[in-house]
Each structure stands twice: as C-alpha cells, then as structure tokens.
Amino acid sequence: MRGSINRPPTPDAEEDQEQELTLREIINIKLIESGEKERLKELLRERLIECGWKDEMNALCRAFARKKGRNNVTVDDLVHVITPKGRGELICHKLLYMYKHSCDSC
Template sequence: MRHSVNRPPTPDAGDEQEKELTLQEKINIKLMESGEKERLMDLLRERLIECGWKDEMKAVCRTFIMKKGRNNVTVDDLIRLITPKGRASIPDPVKAELLQRIWAFLNATTL
C-alpha cells in the first residue's frame, strides 16, 4: 500500500476497534456524570480556604512579585513557582477527607 505525502495511511478495518478505557478514565467519567467531581472540587476549595492554604499561597505569590518586580513576572512564572509548593503544602486531613469521599462514592457506584 502506498501512503500519501499529505495524509496518514487509512487504518485497516481491524484498527477501528474501540480502545478499552482505563480504570482511572472510568472513575473520572462517573465522577463527572454524577456531578460528584464538582462537589469534591467545591469541598476542596472550602477546606483550603478554612485552613489558610489559599492565603499562604497568595502571600508566596506576592512576595515573588515584589522581589522580581510587577512588570517582570508572568502568570507562567507564578504557576511554575506555586504548583510544587501548593501541592506539597495541602494539609493531610484535607487529603484524607477527599480520599474518604472518593472511596465512599466508588463503593456506592458500579463501574
């Protein structure tokens, strides 16, 4: 079979079989379809505000902006700075509560 220079080869009929979804993809679909993902995101936002995490991250950003100068900082700079610090500083009780809620959802749902 010859291939066109401008487009990829046409797949064979056997290649058109649907790929099996991973467990993570199935869980994510169920969370989104049920609206549970949005409820979990709201809970996470609420808990992070309650424990002061949001204010702490805001302070880190402000300090960085003051150090570098307001006109010398991009959103990408802030994201690169805050992402590892933010993930590492989420309190364990918040993580545990979210994990418990996810497990409860999975136990009540059939995949």
C-alpha cells in the first residue's frame, strides 16, 4: 500500500485483485440473498430421502464397518468408500441441473 500524510493509503493492483469476488462467490451471495440456496438445500434433502439415497449410504457404511471391524474404521475410510457411489447417483445430476437453472435467473 502507498500512502501519504494528506491522503489515505491507495491499494496496490495486487490487493485489488484479491478483493474481487469470483463468479462462484457472486452466485453464492445472490442465492443466499434470494433465499434460493436454502430452498435448494431443503429440496436436496427431501429428494435424497425420498429416493432412498440416504439409507443406501448408511447401509454401505454399516457393511464396511462390519467387514473391517468397528474399531478399525475412520471417518476418512467411510468417506473414501461411499463418495464414488454417492456422487454417481441420478438425483444429484437432476439437482445440479436445477441449481444451474436457478443461477441463470439470478
């Protein structure tokens, strides 16, 4: 920063770039302000429960814990096991489409 006795400091070009918001941050702010983010999160929870995704992920975790032994399983192990299956589900793709569509209207 540069400054003098008579005026406040002027930000350098690098500092200005750090303060600029990314597109992701701008979209997130708009979704929060409009209340759309909470609505989409609630819709996601409902859809995941309706289609049995949550129960399926619980079952995968339980089966893995039984196989490895309860005391030999960490949260990281469980995340590693269920992430590929959890992300591959169709419901996630539908909700991503809805999320993108709502971003277009922001």
